[in-house]
Amino acid sequence: MARMIFVNLPVADLPRSVAFYEAIGGARNARFSDDTAACMVFSDTVHVMLLTHAKFRGFTPRPVADARAASEVLLCLSCDSRAEVDAMVEAAAARGGAADPGPKQDHGFMYGRSFEDPDGHIWEPMWMDLAALPAAAG
Incomplete structure (x- = not known):
C-alpha cells in the first residue's frame, strides 16, 4: 500500500470550507465525513481532513492556532x-x-x-x- 497523508485542518465554518476545497479540486468522501468533519480527497494518497474547532480540539491539548495570525x-x-x-x-x-x-x-x-x-x-x-x-x- 502506498503511503498516504491526511492533513488535518481546523476550520471555522465546515460547509464553507467544503465548498472552497471542492472548488480547488477536492472531492468530499462521505464515508469519512459528518457534521463535524469532512474528508476532502485530492488523490489516492493526499487527503485533507477539515475539522470543526471543537472536533480538532479533541485530538490535541494545545490551543487551536489562528492561521491568520501565525504560521x-x-x-x-x-x-x-x-x-x-x-x-x-x-x-x-x-x-x-x-x-x-x-x-x-x-x-x-x-x-x-x-x-x-x-x-x-x-x-x-x-x-x-x-x-x-x-x-x-x-
Missing part, C-alpha cells in the same frame, strides 16, 4: 502544469480565499504560487519539470 505549516501540492497552478489559485480566490499571499516563483523548471483558504491556511501549488532539473541545477 505553523505551509502546504505544498504538486500540479501537472503551470496552467493547473494558475487555475487552482484563481479558483481559491473566487471561492473566498486570497491569491498570492507570498510572491510567485518562476525558476523556469519550477513554477509556484500560493493562496490562503478561508481560515488563513496557506497552500502552495507548484509545477516542476523534473527532466529540466539537472540542467537548471548545474
